[in-house]
Amino acid sequence: MELSRFDLAEISAPRRLGQMLHQKLGAIDGAVPIVEIARALDIAEVQLDLFDGFEGMLLTDTRRSTGAILANTRHGNRRARFTVAHELGHFLLERHMLSDDGGFRCLPVDLREYGLAKQHQRQEAEANTFAGEVLAPVARVKPFCSEDPDIRIAQELRDQLDISLEATLRRIIDLSPHALAAVWSVKGRIRYSIKSKAFPYITCNKGTAVPQTTTAFRVITAGKRGATRMDETHPLAWTGRPDIALREQTRVGKDGHAITLLWADLPDEDDDYDGELPELGTPGFR
Ligand SMILES: [Zn+2]
Known part of the structure; x- marks a missing residue:
């Protein structure tokens, strides 16, 4: 080399x-x-x-x-x-x-x-x-960003690149044209979350319970391992905002660990929304 x-x-x-x-x-x-x-x-x-x-x-x-x-x-x-x-x-x-x-x-x-x-x-x-x-170079991640966001697609990329799912999702969230966030939890408690710049504020802080009205709560409680489909969900529990379209998908892993991928569809005038907090997922090299 x-x-x-x-x-x-x-x-x-x-x-x-x-x-x-x-x-x-x-x-x-x-x-x-x-x-x-x-x-x-x-x-x-x-x-x-x-x-x-x-x-x-x-x-x-x-x-x-x-x-x-x-x-x-x-x-x-x-x-x-x-x-x-x-x-x-x-x-x-x-x-x-x-x-x-x-x-x-x-x-x-x-x-x-x-x-x-x-x-x-x-x-x-x-x-x-x-x-x-x-x-996870840009050239390898970008093709996976052109598909609809899905944890199973991230798993394919993870296997190709031989890195963790967390590192893979960070890169997808960073490079995707969609407003995405990922929430890691264990036994129904939030461990941490990351989000893209465009994604609204996530209401769930570290240590709090996964909100009961979410699909994530339902599948985590059921405890069946594997990934759900990416489906529409009520946005209020995750973002505190009723005015956006939100989809969520959860993958339940072993020992109560779970990852939830959130995909927001924001209203067009959202550029003017001033409730947004600074980007958490990536440091300030833009
Ligand atoms: Zn170091």
Whole structure:
């Protein structure tokens, strides 16, 4: 694999960095070979293994003269692949400040960070944005966005790219022309949600119960695994707005875990609606 860090130097925007990397790589079939890519970009060693106390680690110095990546396989190889890409992001984004003398030590919460408030959050968000761009390049995700939104289609893409369903849905929500959101829950309690810029505010906060009037509540309570169809639902419970058309689909997984995909059809004059909160799903690189 012919890649040079020189070609990627001085790009500080994580999206552009990922896109430039793919420009250099050319078209890729199947899963993006992230370990090979890391090695080609001067990461001397990549270790995927069971570790305690962190999700990913990058051993390096401020000048990035050396690099080694450790990725925890505790949550599966797909998560570990994302972790490798995330640590590679810290390595290539040279403005990122080391978390200690030896490099970066990233916790599970960092791998889900998309906030921008503090410098640490911003760095983690940038590493995640880079990882998404690299593992799920625009050219591979876009064709899946032209179909009607459906978790089962996202699962196909997930299998092709060998990444988690969460990472896949983040990219689809990001690149889809539709107003989409996804809500993760366990045993009927909301864990977190992400949404596209155009999607209205989601009323359900972390830790609250999945609203009883939703299809999600019905299928989660029934406990039957698998995905429902994408069907019309009452918008009020999810968005607090009665004036939009909303569809929802839920996939019930194991141990009470579920994902609900929401698809809003907004009234034309919605540009003027001022109740919308800032985008949560993607950091501010637009
Ligand atoms: Zn990190």
